[in-house]
Amino acid sequence: MASIKIDDEFDSAVLNIALDTIKLGKQALVFANTKKSAEKTAEEISKKIKTDDEKLSLLSEGALNTLSRPTKQCERLALCLKKGIAFHHAGLVEKQRRLIEENFRSGVIKIICSTPTLAYGVDLPAYRSILKDLRRYTLHGLTWIPVLDYMQMSGRAGRPNYDKEGQAIAIAATNSEKEKIEEKYIDGTPEEIYSKLAVEPVLRTYVLSLIAANFTTTKKQLFDFFDKTFYAYQFKDLRKLHSTLNKVIDLLEEWELIMSSADDFASANELEDEKFKATLIGKRVAELYIDPLTANFIITCLRNASDKKINDFSFLQMLSHTLEIRPLLRVGIREYDRIQESLLEFSDFLLENEPSMYEPEYEEFLNSVKTAMMFYQWISEQDEEFLLEEFNIRPGELRTKLDIADWLLYATEEICKILHYQSLIKEIIKLRLRLKYGIKEELLPLIRLENIGRVRARILFRNRIRDIKDVKNTDLATLSQLLGEKVALSVKKQLGQEQLEVPENKRKGQISLRDWGE
DNA sequence: GGACGGTGAAACTTCAGGTTGCCTC
DNA sequence: GAAGTTTCACCGTCC
Known part of the structure; x- marks a missing residue:
């Protein structure tokens, strides 16, 4: 291992190495422990850099104005980007992440400080990979990360087509830490790969799909199938595997997602020959790929819904209490x-x-209630900055949760169809739309228009334009003042009221969306 | 004497990420 | 375990 010399101008090793990398005209990825730490490190580095680049200013602007109103996170990112530094984690919105990744590839951004997101999903090699802290907080306190994770992160060093070499640098705070790192990570061997198949939620899902697809119809076939899996190979304890499978089958039967077929009753004495098939709802659940436990929970909730008062919160709390939506x-x-x-x-x-x-x-x-309240605020038109402050949920995390919520509500809709809960379906469809756009019910008619989201729909509504009919009856000039000319034209076009342009004298005094806040 | 404000130390909190499904005029 | 945040005691100032 060649040793390298780096100026220790500041007392932070990461800072020194990052600045040295830039001096060499190269790029680095810094892997931090937490989102906060990634952001702070990026901020610290950016403060030491003096540059005033047109490209970077544009990039910074782009990242700042991704949402309808910038959050504190956006502002922080924008400040870093001005200096060619970025942070990257799941709290960022997809668009910002893409922006950062692309500009790192093209060399505009020099340093990205990230959580392990970058080590897995995206292919972003750099000359240097700086591992700030190899410990991570878990249920058991602060623990050393798996060797496999270390390899993922350090493996980002060295760009195959550009550099002849790459450097992975792990930071040690003390001498004893240094020894530990050398022993565990540099000279050590990676952990065995363990099959996750035996985790019950996974097993539930697989057993149901196998039966639903008629791939295995008897217990014997099921046992045979799982006996050949990696899990069985690894643990060799087939009795335990079979007993877990039995438990799963019993549950699926209890939940009426599968049933033993009656026509084979005679031979069912032979326990292992008992035949199973999926019920109608079991088949759909398997197709929807939701955890059978969740399906059963939803079905139970829907049954309760028929003799209860319900409102938006009812469904929001329901989906906030599923395994899929976690972490809460x-x-x-x-x-x-x-x-x-x-x-x-x-x-x-x-x-x-x-x-x-x-x-x-x-x-x-109670966590599920808090999560449901967060969704509730979103469909009450609170923006990302509010949710960040009030619920400590970042825009990117919000989007992920909204996506899962939509999928779960779609599944709920499908289950309603099979169970003939027609009256609920209407409510669920409305709720899906409201979650997607983050709007109150009164805006639903307006967001059907292309280019009209929560912000513009609210502007229209405030100006007494409350449904499609109102939009039709509003002249183009007025609409242009509210939405801008381009959007107004597009809206009119969608309604079949094509007009070529706004009269010249009405163009002035256009109200920009940004100035329209309360 | 009391209200207020500033200060710093101590106590307390929090902490990565991501796959599945379907489509809509 | 460490960084960030909140709480609280303490002190000085002003009215």
């Missing part, structure tokens, strides 16, 4: 009372039975 927003100690208080307001509308305060699952339940 956590209720902090300080918020505990506040969340409980607002729960009182909604508890009549819950579709599931509220657990008692003294049961262990109460905490998770």
Whole structure:
């Protein structure tokens, strides 16, 4: 291992190495422990850089104005980008991430400070890979990360077509840490790869799909199939595997997602020959690829919905309590009372039975309530900055959650169809749209128009243009003042009212969307 | 004497990421 | 474990 000499101008090693990399005219990825740490490191580096580049200013502007109103996160990113530095993690919106990745590839951005996102998903090699901290917080406290993770991150060093070499640098705070790192990571061997198949949620899903696809119809076939999997090969404890499978089958039967076929009743004495087939709903659940446990939970909630008062919160809390939506927003100690208080307001509308305060699952339940409240604020037209402050959820994380929520609601819609809950379907479709756009119900007619989202729809509504008919009756000039000429024209065109341009004298005094806030 | 404001130390909190489905005029 | 945030005691100033 060749040793390299780097100026230690500042007392932060990461900072020194990053600046040295830039001096060499190369690029580096810095891997941090947490999102906060990634952001802070990027900020620190950017503060030491003096540059004033046209390209970077443009890039910075682009990142700043990705959302309808910039959040603190956007502002922070924009400041870093001005200096050719970026941070990158799941809290960023897709568009910002793409912007950063592309500009790093083209060499405009010199340093990206990221959480492990970049080590896995995207292919972004750099001359140097700087690993700021090889420990990570887990349930067991601060622990050393797996060797495989270390390899993923350090493996980003060296760009095959550009550099002859690459450098992966792990930072050690003390001498004993240095020894530990050498022993565990540099000289060590990666962990065995363990099959995740045996985790019950995965097993549930697989067993149901195998049966639904008629791939395996008897217990014997199922056992045979799983006996040949990597999991079975690894653990060799087939009895335990079979007992877990039996448990899963029993549950699926109890949930009425599968049933043993009656026509084969005679031979069913032979337990292992018992034949199974998926029920109608079981088939659909398998196609939708949701966890059977979630499917059962949704079905139970829908049954309760028929003799209960329901509102938007009912469904939001339902989907906030599924495995798929996790991780949930956590209720902090300080918020505990506040969340409980607002729960009182909604508890009549819950579709599931509220657990008692003294049961262990109460905490998770309360988390689901907080998550549901976050969704509720979103469809009450609170923006990303509000949600960031109030719920500590970043724009990127919000988008991911909204996506999953939409998928779950789609699945709920499909389950409703099979169970003939026609009246609920309408509500669910409305809720899906409201989640997608982040709007109150009153804006639903307007967002059907292309180029009209939550912001523009609200502007129209505030100006007494409340549905398609109103839009049709509004002249192009007025519409242009509210939406801008291009959007107004496009809207009119969608309504079959084509007009070529706005009269010249009305063009002045156009109200920009940004100035229209309250 | 009391209200207020600034300060710093101590106590407390929080902490990565991501795959699935379907489509819509 | 470490960084960021909140809480709280303490002190000085002003009215």
